[in-house]
Amino acid sequence: MKNKAKLLAYPYVVWIAIFIIVPLVLVLVYSFTEGNIHNPSSLTFSLKSYDKFFNILYLNILWKSFKLAFISTFLCLILGYPVALIISKAKAKYKGILLLFFLVPIWMNFLLRTYAWMAILSPNGFINRLLQLIGLPTLAIMPGQTAVVIGMVYNFLPFMVLPIYTVLSKIDKNVLEAAMDLGANKIITFIKVIFPLTVPGIISGITMVFMPAVSTFVISQLLGGGKELLIGNLIEQQFTVQRDWHFGSALSIILMIMILISMAFMSKADKDDEGGAALW
């Protein structure tokens, strides 16, 4: 029986091999070579692409990407935790509806939602027209870092709320009652009991938000007007306009390593590996 179950895993192993391992190896090879991509025999070993990266120009881009991703993740946490708390505390019959309200927007295409924010934030957009209507001066949010952060928070917030909500709703009511019985008030219960129990959810929420935020290129292109070049944009440009696949591959590897390092930090903080992390 056990062997049969193993057999079922093979399609997935094949899938991983073809669509994850092979491309990763290709990226790794491109990053350590130079020459014509389309002529494998012309490729020679080279560290040129990595050498090129250690330049104040590119380090600046990396720093800006991490800064914006960090701010967005932090805002997602601040906004998302209370939302998760409210949903988990809601009566059973409203829970489904509240969750649905939260999930419906993600069913819409990501690009479409970002274009919608362009229409809201642009100089002649919804917000500015509203401000004009009530006689206030208009705001110049888009293009700019503020607009990019707004776009990131909006698009990635559900990834923060869902894992936290899952962990919250799994907390045993008896534990909370025990805390109350032992004389803890609501605030103490939250600080000493609820919050520590939700740390795994927070950790997986942070990773789920931070990873797409640090590598996004669509949001920064559309809401940043191409003036806020992030590492994702830089990589995208290497493969399209600038046609330097070697440098693009090296950048991807560097970004991957940076993300892995930050993930390692996170999982160290997350002693209890079950819970929210299992959701993803």
Add this chain to the structure above:
Amino acid sequence: MKRIKILLLFCLIIISLMVISGCNQDKSVLNIYNWGQYIDTDLLTKFEKETGIKVVYELFETNEHMLAKIESGSSNFDLVFPSDYVIEEMISKDMLHKIDFNNIPNFQYIDNRFRNLEYDPTNEYSVPYFWGTLGILYNSEEVTQNVDSWSILWDEKYTGQILMLDSMRDTIGVALKLNGYSLNSVDPVQLEEAKKMLIEQKALHNGYYVDETMDMMINGDANIALNWSGAAMDIYWQGAEHIKYALPKEGSNLWVDCMVIPKTSENKKEAEMFINFMLDPDNAYQNTEYVGYATPNQIAFERMLEENPEVTDMDAYNPSQELLDKCEVFIDLGDNREMYNQLWTEIKVY
């Protein structure tokens, strides 16, 4: 048992269908690779009817995507529509077949202005398809001054109302032109100057966009935008007449998109038949009327001016010879691409 019979019958039908459709493969095929919304598709049907050749039509988004796909060798396109400087690169990389102009008698209709241009000096590899310029789109209700110079893109009066193009060659080229240099300059000093100007300009403009520019102009999110004449014609045909196009006096870029036959082609004859078909004055007229861009086909172009006299005075469709003489065609950067790439990244970061 009955089920098995039905299943067998079903298999038989499928196999025979495959055989029959296989026979159909004898019919010759033409694989075309073109920009999106860049042809009147009725013409494809017409060509299929006239010649019995089946057209397989695929789309690309940028020159670079197209080039990557052809270079990878995984395609078998017979006819591709690249822009000028890309053709030069494709010729230098030996990616193109020489075209047999004996099979294309209609080439006689091509305006002399668009023959033997720098990217294909002996005109052996390419046949012009559409052409246009780079210029300034402006909202004539908000911008009342006379627009005739690139300097308006650096005018502080219009802070927050300007859009630039997310296109390396075009944006850097404009800064070079404003300083009186060639937009093919590879002189580090001139490029450094252009870079400084473009970095300073970032405080004035509202971003580098391509596809979004048209909507933002029509919505009033911006009043001045760097863009191609084709977009201006598009806006005009859509009826937004307050948005006008100016070709600056300092000169600009003249671009020509052409038809070429890549070496991967297995149906060169059919490709040449199609080129000849597209150069037929009636077909060329139908195409320019549908797509809206200016055609290099002299007869079709003149007929366009006759039937739509209002476009005669538009810089976007029919710029004066005096202005065109100041325009340059992009030349492939070759080994200098790296320098441009670096510059462009710096402009975008700072």
